Amino acid sequence: MIHSIIQPCIELRGIVSHFWTGSWESILSKPNNTHYIIANRLTEITFAFNNTKPNADLVFSSIQGHTYLPRTAVVSEYNHLIGVTFNSYALNRVFDTQALDLSNEFISVDTFLGSKGKTLNEMIASPNTTEKRIKILSDFILSMLNERFSNDRLILNSINKIDLSLGTLRIEDLAKKYHLSEKQFGRRFKAFTGFSPKIFSRIVRFEASIANQINSDSLTDLAQKTGYFDQAHFNNEFKSLTGFSPKNFWKLKD
Incomplete structure (x- = not known):
C-alpha cells in the first residue's frame, strides 16, 4: 500500500488531525472489499474509489467513530482511499454532535450528514485530483464550523x-x-x-x-x-x- 499524510490548513488545526490517502496497485493486488477497523481515538471520514485516476468512481463513503473494538466491514471493492481524520473531541464544533454519539459507529456519510452528505459525496466524486478533493473537504469543514464551541x-x-x-x-x-x-x-x-x-x-x-x-x-x-x-x-x-x-x-x- 502507498500511504500519504497531508497536514490541514492553519484554520483547521486542533480540529482536523490530518488528511490522508491510501492506494493499492490494481495490477499487483485484487481490489479490497473488506474494511478493517482497529482501535482508534480519532474519527475518520473516508471516501473509497475504484482507482486513483481523476475520473475514478466513488464506490462508498463512511464515517468511522473512535473505538477500542476491532472489527471488519464488508464494502464495495476499492483500490484508493482519501480521508480526513478528526480529533474526536472537536466533533461538536463541526457537526453539532458529541464524541460519545459516534463511539464505535461505522455509517455512510449521507446517513450521518443527510442532504449535506449527499452533496459532499457528489463534489468528491466529480473528476478531481487528490489536491482538489482535499480542498473540497477543507472548505466543507470550514463552512460547518460552530464558533460558539468551547474546549475543556x-x-x-x-x-x-x-x-x-x-x-x-x-x-x-x-x-x-x-x-x-x-x-x-x-x-x-x-x-x-x-x-x-x-x-x-x-x-x-x-x-x-x-x-x-x-x-x-x-x-x-x-x-x-x-x-x-x-x-x-x-x-x-x-x-x-x-x-x-x-x-x-x-x-x-x-
Missing part, C-alpha cells in the same frame, strides 16, 4: 500529558493534579473525548507501538520501548485492539 482546557491538558507519557501516566495521579476525584475526572474526560481515561491511555500506548515499530529490533524491544510489562502482555493487548497478532497486523500493509 483541563481535559485538553490531560490529553497532552497522556500523549507525552505514551499512555503510561497513572490516571489517579492525573486526577489528583487537577484536584478531582478519579471518578469526577473520568466522567469529565469521557464526556469530552468519548473514552474513559484508562481506555484512552491504552490506545495511546498502542498507537505508540505502531509508530515505533520501524525503529525496533524485535517485538520484545518494541514492548519495552512502549511501556508494556513484557512481550506476552504486548501481544495480548495488540490482539485485543486490532483483532490480529502484531506480525499478522503488519502483513496487512503489504
